[in-house]
Each structure stands twice: as structure tokens, then as C-alpha cells.
Amino acid sequence: MTWIAPPPPPFGGSLVADERTLLEGFLDWQRAVLVGKCTGLTGAELAQRSTPPSTLSLLGLLRHVTDVELEWFHQRFRGETVAFHYRRADAKDAAFDELDPAAAEQDHARLLAQWEDSRAVAATAALDDAFEDVLRGPMSLRAMYLHLIQEYARHNGHADLLRQRIDGETG
Template identity: 75%
Template sequence: MVGMIWTAPPPPPFGGSLVASERTLLEGFLDWQRAVLVGKCTGLTGEQLAARGVPPSTISLLGLLRHVTDVEREWFQHRVQKLPVVYSYKRPDARDAAFDEADPDRAERDYDRLLAEWQASRAAVADMPLDFAFEDDLRGPMSLRAVYLHLIQEYARHNGHADILREQIDGRTG
């Protein structure tokens, strides 16, 4: 509709048993961290999401959404699957493009792109065992299990940033 201002929706449903297989637990905890991040964005406009909260840093909630979109692609498709990937926001000529070029007018597209990337990540490793091992250029041999743990840690770290950014926008905490 013309004149409607997009606001970030609530996170997709997540949850599950805490008495489950290791795979189910790892997937569930990663989904929980994913939902926490987009939950910090719920109800905010593109302008609010793109607001830089900690000068001189260019960090913003929208920048975080854009950053983890490329992190998902990097780990589940490029590193694990060894697929050539085209990043959405990462470029050799602009190391922090995910943050520096966050555009409030593209917030809805960027939000949707992240949710689509979650689906692509799930599909990329759905049939792989946690013990699947690959050679990582920086870390040497790694398992898919370690990738899940790394991504849980990555989101948790950025969720701390998101807490501070959201509190600066409208005082919401928790």
C-alpha cells in the first residue's frame, strides 16, 4: 500500500524440546539465537533499524541483519559445502559494507533476505551428519558440529550488540 511504513515483524516461531538429540538441540539453539536477533528488530521502521547507535562505529540493527546474512552463507554454503557464493553485502573493496551501506529504504528486503538465507542454510546441511568434517582455510579440520557451535556463538555475541542498540532506540530491554 502506498504510504505504509514497513516495520519489522515478530520473529518466526521457534522452540522445541530441551530433551532431544544433539542435532535437534544444536539446530534449536541456533534458531533461538536467530529469533532473538530479529526479535530485537520487531516493530522498528527501516530508519530505526539503520540508526547507528555507537559512533564512530557504523553498527546498526540493520547492519547486523545484513552481516549475519553473509555469515550464514559463508559458513553453511561456502565453507561446509565448498560452493562458490556471491555475498549479499561482503565485498573486497568494502570490508564493512553490511554496516556502512545499510539503507533504511531496503530494510524490508534485507530482513526477508536473512530469513531466506536461514532456509538455505538449513537445506545446505540437512542431510549431513554432525561429524561431517571439512578443511577450513583458517582453522584446519572442522566438523559441522563445530559450525553450529560457532554460529550460535556468533549470533549470541551480536545479540548483545542488538540489546544495546535497541535500548538506545526506544528503551526496550530484555
């Protein structure tokens, strides 16, 4: 039986809330939008590339943001050494370049598991907790949330175009 990407996990929350709840909620919303763009597609459809020479695909985006979450919550925020799921020193774009449509279900599940892990990392931290980012200098968890919201939002724009190219679906 062919795997079909399911709808995103439920998300939501009040838009009249404290800052932490709003930041977490907006990040969850952006996460759900990306996964929602994949709903109803097969692994082969998710692996369809945009336009040559680009290797951009919905499956590649899912794989990419899995590593982005790992990078930001564990490597940057916690200062841990991490083993990325897809990115390698010799292939920074492996998330896009080395797709296996047959592994789409596993890749999708890995992203959702990474979200849970990221939430757990941040759960005990304060928004003012800071770390030293090699590119930006001192950075707070608050700023990291804002960065990740914009990262997902940017990729969600890509996902809109990719989905429209696959089956014409928009919105």
C-alpha cells in the same frame, strides 16, 4: 505505508532431545532473538547507528549475519564459490557501512530466506561431516553449529544495546 519489522518466525523445541535437534534448536533460538530485537521498528530505526565512529546498527547486523550464514553453510562447509549479498572484496563492512533504510524489508526477508537455505544445506549432512576451514583446520558441522551459536549470541548482545538506545526497550 511504512514497513515495520515483524516478530520472528516461531521457534522452539524440546530441551530434552538428541544432539542434532539441540544444536539446530539453539541456533534457531539465537537467530530469533536477533530478529526479535528488531520487532516493531521501522527501516530508519533499524539503520540508527550506535556511537561514532562505529557503524554498528540493527539493520547492519541483519545484513551481516545474512552473509555469515552464506559464508559458513555454502562457502566453508560446502566449498562453493559464493557471491555475498553485502560484503565485497573492496568493502568487507559494506553490510554496516552501506545501509538503505528503504531496503530494510528486503534485507529482513533475505535473512529469513538465508536461514531456510542454510537449514536445507545442513539437512542431509551428518554432524561429523568435516571440511577444511582456512583459519581453524578440520572442522565438523557440529563445531560449525557451535560457532554460529556463539556468533549470533555475541551479536545479540550488541542488539540489546542498540535496541535500548533506539527506544529504551530491554529484555
